[in-house]
Amino acid sequence: MTINKNNTGYTFLFSILMVLIVGTALAYTSLSLKPLQKKNAADKKMVDILGAIGVATTRGGAETDFPSYVKERLSINSDGNVLNSSSGNVDPADSSDPFNIDVKKDYRSKKPASELSFPLYVCESMLGDTVYVIPVVGSGLWGPIWGFVALESDMNTIYGAKFDHKTETPGLGAEIKDNEFSDKFKGQKLRDASPYFTILKGGRPIEDQYSVDGITGGTITSVGVGEMIDRTITIYQHYFESAINSSDLL
Amino acid sequence: MSTDNSVVTPKRESLFSKKNRKLLKDPLSDSNPITIQVLGICSALAITVQLQQAVIMSLSVLFVMVSGNVLVSLLRNLIPDRIRIIVQLVIVASLVIIVDEVLKAYQPDISEKLSVFVGLIITNCIIMGRLEAFALANKPGPSVFDAIGNGMGYAWVLLVVSIVREIFGSGAISLPGMGQVKFLPQDWFVSSGGFYENNNLMILPPMALVVVGIIIWIQRSRNEALIED
Numbered sequence: 463m464t465i466n467k468n469n470t471g472y473t474f475l476f477s478i479l480m481v482l483i484v485g486t487a488l489a490y491t492s493l494s495l496k497p498l499q500k501k502n503a504a505d506k507k508m509v510d511i512l513g514a515i516g517v518a519t520t521r522g523g524a525e526t527d528f529p530s531y532v533k534e535r536l537s538i539n540s541d542g543n544v545l546n547s548s549s550g551n552v553d554p555a556d557s558s559d560p561f562n563i564d565v566k567k568d569y570r571s572k573k574p575a576s577e578l579s580f581p582l583y584v585c586e587s588m589l590g591d592t593v594y595v596i597p598v599v600g601s602g603l604w605g606p607i608w609g610f611v612a613l614e615s616d617m618n619t620i621y622g623a624k625f626d627h628k629t630e631t632p633g634l635g636a637e638i639k640d641n642e643f644s645d646k647f648k649g650q651k652l653r654d655a656s657p658y659f660t661i662l663k664g665g666r667p668i669e670d671q672y673s674v675d676g677i678t679g680g681t682i683t684s685v686g687v688g689e690m691i692d693r694t695i696t697i698y699q700h701y702f703e704s705a706i707n708s709s710d711l712l
Numbered sequence: 713m714s715t716d717n718s719v720v721t722p723k724r725e726s727l728f729s730k731k732n733r734k735l736l737k738d739p740l741s742d743s744n745p746i747t748i749q750v751l752g753i754c755s756a757l758a759i760t761v762q763l764q765q766a767v768i769m770s771l772s773v774l775f776v777m778v779s780g781n782v783l784v785s786l787l788r789n790l791i792p793d794r795i796r797i798i799v800q801l802v803i804v805a806s807l808v809i810i811v812d813e814v815l816k817a818y819q820p821d822i823s824e825k826l827s828v829f830v831g832l833i834i835t836n837c838i839i840m841g842r843l844e845a846f847a848l849a850n851k852p853g854p855s856v857f858d859a860i861g862n863g864m865g866y867a868w869v870l871l872v873v874s875i876v877r878e879i880f881g882s883g884a885i886s887l888p889g890m891g892q893v894k895f896l897p898q899d900w901f902v903s904s905g906g907f908y909e910n911n912n913l914m915i916l917p918p919m920a921l922v923v924v925g926i927i928i929w930i931q932r933s934r935n936e937a938l939i940e941d
Binding site: 476495 | 758790791792793794795798799802803806809810813814816817818820821824827828917
């Protein structure tokens with residue numbers, strides 16, 4: 463049997479069959495590996511949260527280290543009211559656990575903040591101080607960027623930070639991931655009003671407490687980091703205000 | 713070794729005939745994809761900071777290359793000429809996505825370090841080049857040899873470059889699953905009063921180019937036929 467390979471009908475048939483077979487194979491691979499990938503992502507999230515408060519841990523040790531440093535996981539709404547709280551080990555299947563709030567998905571959904579809930583991790587640092595860790599999500603040059611910012615108990619001084627990205631340019635924007643960049647945030651302060659924090663491109667006065675230097679050649683990514691911190695702090699500010707007010711009353 | 717049984721050939725070639733050995737051996741030296749044809753350089757420069765990344769990357773490329781070559785070779789009489797590049801691209805892209813998903817599930821840390829470069833295997837000129845130049849016109853048997861030869865030719869350069877860079881850049885050697893082993897005694901380092909310092913330049917991409925350049929230099933000085941005027 464000879465096939466006329468240049469026949470238009472045959473070409474179409476071939477393409478359709480190819481797409482069906484390839485699509486099925488890829489869907490199967492993706493579905494069967496999903497549970498493992500989810501577990502890896504959860505472990506990585508714990509490693510990053512602990513990294514923001516200066517605790518170095520590994521993927522394997524994350525699950526046991528996490529509950530010993532993160533004392534409480536809160537979810538708050540955009541008015542600063544606490545909706546939910548949990549502590550102890552993380553149950554990946556429990557959708558009410560604030561740990562399982564997918565902030566990246568919420569960011570992509572572009573829903574107004576009033577419809578969303580936001581996770582807040584109340585941690586104990588290695589020295590025993592209370593530290594608040596806030597997840598931040600934003601956009602870099604090529605794709606999503608995210609991270610965790612840890613605030614001291616005055617809710618104004620940055621205790622530490624950890625950032626990551628999906629597809630920023632290696633050597634330029636991708637350096638937000640390095641400790642060299644995130645270490646600069648330690649000890650910096652938040653302003654009283656928006657912009658709470660800025661990432662500057664050149665000419666930053668050394669004594670400026672409310673900003674850090676961006677990455678040379680990674681301006682768009684750096685600006686993205688500043689934007690996501692500012693936007694997120696704006697939301698959490700309501701909670702901070704009420705928390706500080708209530709502690710003043712005591 | 714998978715040899716093709718479906719196509720009846722009048723005269724069967726032995727598995728390690730001279731022709732097949734040539735297919736395996738040539739890409740390792742005289743027609744090496746990286747040092748002679750200067751293909752696939754992008755990933756070779758970017759991911760050779762640590763040996764473990766280079767190992768995983770080489771295995772991924774080898775897998776994509778062998779499976780791609782076999783699939784295209786099996787389909788060579790069915791693929792419509794007008795869309796053959798698209799078909800090759802779809803085959804390579806699907807294989808790469810499978811590799812990426814598997815790495816994310818089983819080697820999350822290395823997958824993260826390799827980041828976009830796993831996806832970029834799709835655009836690795838070595839793979840498309842071999843599909844178009846070899847698999848499309850040859851039976852699956854020789855295609856496997858051709859793929860292994862070229863994959864290994866890519867791999868050994870990557871491994872050599874990453875070993876040099878990791879030893880001099882980080883004073884360590886790493887293998888997947890074992891992590892990084894720092895073999896230099898800690899008190900050799902300047903930071904603890906010694907005389908030795910890791911060469912930071914080695915970690916940066918330009919040094920990969922220099923190391924590849926040295927390999928090319930050695931190779932051409934040994935075989936003058938490779939020198940172009």
